[in-house]
Amino acid sequence: WITLLRPGQPLPSLKQLQAHDIDPKRIVFEITELGGDSQRLAEVVARYRQAGARIAIDDFGAGYSQLDRVLALRPDILKLDMRLFQAAALGGPSSEVVRALAQMAEKTGCWIIAEGVETEAQLNFALECGARYVQGYLFAQAQLNWFAADAFVSRFAVLRQAYVQQKLAERGRIMLLRQQLIELMQILQGWVLAQEPLNQLPWLPGFPRLLRFYQCDRHGTQLTPNFEWRQDAWQADGRYLGHNWSWRPYFYHLLAEGWEERRVILSTTYRDATTNQYCLTAGQFFDNGQRLLLIDIDAAGL
Structure with a gap:
């Protein structure tokens, strides 16, 4: 009009x-x-x-x-x-x-x-x-008539508290995952530093969310294939060798937060472009800060 x-x-x-x-x-x-x-x-x-x-x-x-x-x-x-x-x-x-x-x-x-x-x-x-x-x-x-200004206060307070409890439970799962990833990082870094062949890396049934792991240099260039557990054995996928991941948000978070302390840094969840899965990437510098171990985790349900 x-x-x-x-x-x-x-x-x-x-x-x-x-x-x-x-x-x-x-x-x-x-x-x-x-x-x-x-x-x-x-x-x-x-x-x-x-x-x-x-x-x-x-x-x-x-x-x-x-x-x-x-x-x-x-x-x-x-x-x-x-x-x-x-x-x-x-x-x-x-x-x-x-x-x-x-x-x-x-x-x-x-x-x-x-x-x-x-x-x-x-x-x-x-x-x-x-x-x-x-x-x-x-x-x-x-309804035809106005509701009182406080008509839904008590009802929403109950719903809000349930939401907060749900978010606390989610956060608890993330904190547990962080502890598991610290343990997993130690196992994988030990295998890397020992320079053992891939068939010497044990199956890791205690970490069912593990999708893949790989190494980058401190500038973000991938140094190793992606290692994935498939068909009851570790498989190496070399398609991404030499690719640089420094443009990904999780990488500069690692540089900013994980370089000095060498602690495990978790990314936010994202949808993997190759598999369409919800993922979360964990990373930690090792080998005197010259290399970076990255672990992709299945984040569905977190």
């Missing part, structure tokens, strides 16, 4: 607020349609902001890209599309997309609203994405 406005014409929505004596600071205008004149829309948004109202983009992530609209309008709030959010809460690639959208929103100063929160798992995923607000049947269905 903004294309029908004359230049400088008073905005009907702001006139309604004035007629009902409503402070615009209490109002969020949601932009839902993808069509229309972007320049005219930007002008209207500027007038809303001048009046003190805030701007939200609704159904973000639905259909084709709205990134250009986000960059042009710089909304205060992004409301994640309900179908996209609910699919993402189940895991898989869509969850990575939603997390990326949430990170983008945070970096551009937007707040995230997760729509369609109907289960505790969906609430937990919304909290992981940094959602400032949630709405959905987990709390209540829409």
Whole structure:
């Protein structure tokens, strides 16, 4: 409808607020349609902001890209599309997309609203994405009258505590994994320094998450094949010999945090481009800091 406005014409929505004596600071205008004149829309948004109202983009992530609209309008709030959010809460690639959208929103100063929160798992995923607000049947269905301001405080306190306990359990698993990796590093470094053949490396059933290990020099160039346990034996995969990994985020974390103390450093989880698995890389300098032992771990469930 903004294309029908004359230049400088008073905005009907702001006139309604004035007629009902409503402070615009209490109002969020949601932009839902993808069509229309972007320049005219930007002008209207500027007038809303001048009046003190805030701007939200609704159904973000639905259909084709709205990134250009986000960059042009710089909304205060992004409301994640309900179908996209609910699919993402189940895991898989869509969850990575939603997390990326949430990170983008945070970096551009937007707040995230997760729509369609109907289960505790969906609430937990919304909290992981940094959602400032949630709405959905987990709390209540829409009603004609306003809810009291504290209507959901006690209910959310219980759910929040369960979420915190879940995150503490996850952290506990990471701490246990770190201890296991320290032990594994000692075994593998002992085998490397002894210069024994691959068939002398024992099977390591106590470390079921181990995917592969390999060595790099301190500049990130891979010195050895990838060693993997396959078909009841250690196998060497030499495809990555000579590749340089210094551009990967975990490598400069190792340089920054692990060089002086020679301690085991864990990366954040990521999806491996070759196997499509969720992975975590652990690294530790050894041999007087001249070499780096890297271990890739299956991070699913962590």
